[in-house]
Amino acid sequence: MITAGIDGGARAIKVLILRDGKQLARSSALTGFDQQATVTQALESALQQAGVAREELQHITATGIGRKAISFADSEVTEMSADAKATVSLFPQARTVIDVGAEEGRAIRCEPDGRVKDFAVNEKCAAGAGTFVETMARTLEIKLEEAGALSLKAEKVIPMNAQCAVFAESEVVSLIHSGTAKEEIIRAVHEAMADRISAMARRVGIEREVALVGGVGRDAGFIKALAGKLGMELFVPMEPEFAGALGAALIAAERARAS
Amino acid sequence: MTEAVATAQKREYWRWREYDWRDESLDWKRAGGISVGIDVGSVSSQAVVMCDGKLFAYSSLRTGSNSxxxxxxxxxxxxxxxxxxxxxxxxxxxxxxxxVNIPFAQKAITEIACHARGANFIYGPTVKTVLDMGGQDCKAIRCDGRGKVTNFLMNDKCAAGTGRGMEVMAELLQIPIEDVGPASLSLPEEPPPVSSTCVVFAKSEALGLLRQNWSKEKVLGSFCLAMAHRTVELLSRVGVEKDFAITGGISKNIGIVKRIETKLGVEALKPSIDPQIAGALGAALFAKALYEKELSGNAKTGS
Incomplete structure (x- = not known):
């Protein structure tokens, strides 16, 4: 059975194609102005990689903030359900999932079968999402991809007073002017964000093991900071940004079987 | 060379004008007591000089990196x-x-006390609720007829509802900050408010609205409306007792003031003195009282 999961995120569209539980292909594209066109393009590219025709897809499930706009999907599912399903399939021992995307942060507690028990979401404030690191990296004039490695080089932890991304930008500017090393500033950014994410995770209750998914899961500096705050190792998939699409594709397979 | 030209031509839409004022008819040499209040805010700094409790001179400048x-x-x-x-x-x-970082000050007093005291001077003893909208925070203050604080609430965690948030929007839309208020009101009807609370998200939302062919004015109106809603929520948590007054930099933004008034159903008092100096003015009034106390203390010990 072949199914597809499409995750219409705030920053990127992710498509993942599964055959009998095995990944055939993945593709992603930046969420442009015309979301419908971007989704179609990303899907076509994944199909081509998989060598599968569109008609062979038995079920397409959409997730993500933009899921309503993916009109050709057969069904949709919340980000929480998709994340939980994907995480348990990747790490069967995981019971808590932390998902940090571009504009949202989520903490989800899940059952051994991947059903959602409880969750908390921050969608109101950029300080608890990937945008925060992105904005600060821009202010520091470093590439987002460099942020993690740079942060790991910091020799000490300096405090970050601002809680708001807008205020933090001014704070980063004054830190630069006062001669603070970039490594220490980006480390402070990661620590501040990890503070907020761990506080949110504690609200739903942390049950071992804990997995980190979402695009920010690529940032080694953030992983280290969050693991430090939680006092435990985190399970992070190789391509953490595809967790939502994977979960959606797994759910698509369940739904196709049920129908 | 081209780079230098580009820098020179780049307009900073967020940058508001610094200013100063003095009463030339007042002879400071005849004053018995000169008191000064300095308000070093996160975005702007004001100094107010008073001669025997009369306003003599003031300035309002951008805060640098050092207090x-x-x-x-x-x-x-x-x-x-x-x-x-x-x-x-x-x-x-x-x-x-x-x-706390101003070594030449005899005393430091919180801006909440100073804004209430300053508003009492600017607007008179009928003021019972003061909304101070500053650069990086927003405070709803309740006070008595003498300008003494009875209760307050503040938001200093988030740029939504502050001058800094407004600067970000002015820069994004390339509308000079002084023109934001009037521009946001130049609409045939009120647009729906932006749904994002966070200024960072509101920026992306604003870009999306511009792509949908909304005019800059409409986007501004939408942002101002959301900002007013948020401020009114803060105000209603402390409760609004008449008379109501607004101080701080945003009190000069008619687009915000009008929308807060509409939402509250209460009109804000019209200021006779620049309401952005309220904090420094309150500090100068405290300085006057402290100086008088010091004098009377000296007189007692001296006799």
């Missing part, structure tokens, strides 16, 4: 052209975000 030099500069600018040397100042009170 002490920002305070010094504000006082220098306020005193320039008055011929008054700094040594003539009898008592100096500092307030605002940077108040």
């Amino acid at each position: 002490k030099t920002s305070a010094q500069r504000a006082l220098e600018v306020a005193l320039q052209e008055t011929g008054m040397p700094r040594e003539k100042v009898n008592y100096l009170v500092a307030t605002g975000y940077g108040r």
Whole structure:
């Protein structure tokens, strides 16, 4: 059975194609102005990689903030359900999932079968999402991809007073002017964000093991900071940004079987 | 060379004008007591000089990276052209975000107390609710007829509802900050408010609205409306008792003021003095009272 999961995120569209539980292909594209066109393009590219025709897809499930706009999907599912399903399939021992995307942060507690028990979401404030690191990296004039490695080089932890991304930008500017090393500033950014994410995770209750998914899961500096705050190792998939699409594709397979 | 030209031509839409004022009819040399209040905010700094409790001079400048030099500069600018040397100042009170880093101040007092006191001076004893909308925070303050604080609430965690948030939007839409208010009101009807609370998200939302062919004015109106909603929520948590007044930089933004008034169903008092100096003015009034107390204390011990 072949199914597809499409995750219409705030920053990127992710498509993942599964055959009998095995990944055939993945593709992603930046969420442009015309979301419908971007989704179609990303899907076509994944199909081509998989060598599968569109008609062979038995079920397409959409997730993500933009899921309503993916009109050709057969069904949709919340980000929480998709994340939980994907995480348990990747790490069967995981019971808590932390998902940090571009504009949202989520903490989800899940059952051994991947059903959602409880969750908390921050969608109101950029300080608890990937945008925060992105904005600060821009202010520091470093590439987002460099942020993690740079942060790991910091020799000490300096405090970050601002809680708001807008205020933090001014704070980063004054830190630069006062001669603070970039490594220490980006480390402070990661620590501040990890503070907020761990506080949110504690609200739903942390049950071992804990997995980190979402695009920010690529940032080694953030992983280290969050693991430090939680006092435990985190399970992070190789391509953490595809967790939502994977979960959606797994759910698509369940739904196709049920129908 | 082209780079230099580009820099010179790049307009900073967020940048508001610095200013100063003095009462030339007042002879400071005849004053019995000169009191000064300096409000070093996160975005702007004001210095107010009073002679025997009368407003004599003030300045409003952008805060630099150092609180002490920002305070010094504000006082220098306020005193320039008055011929008054700094040594003539009898008592100096500092307030605002940077108040503890001003070594030449005799005392530091919170900006909440100072804004209430300053608003009482500007608007008179009928003021019972003061909304101070500053650069990086927003405070809803309840006070009595003497300008004493009875209750307050503040948001200093988030740029939504602050001057900094407004600067970000002015820069994004390339509308000079002074024109934001009038531009946001130049619409046939009120647009729906932006749904994002966070200024960072509101920026992306605004870009999306522009792509949908919304005019800059409509986007501004939508942002101002959301900001007013948020401020009114803060106000209603402390409760609004008449009379109501707004202080701080955003009190000059008619687009925000009008929308807050509409939402509250209460009109804000019209200021006779620049409401952005309310904090420094309150500090100067405290300085006057402290100086008088010091004098009477000396008189007692001296006799």
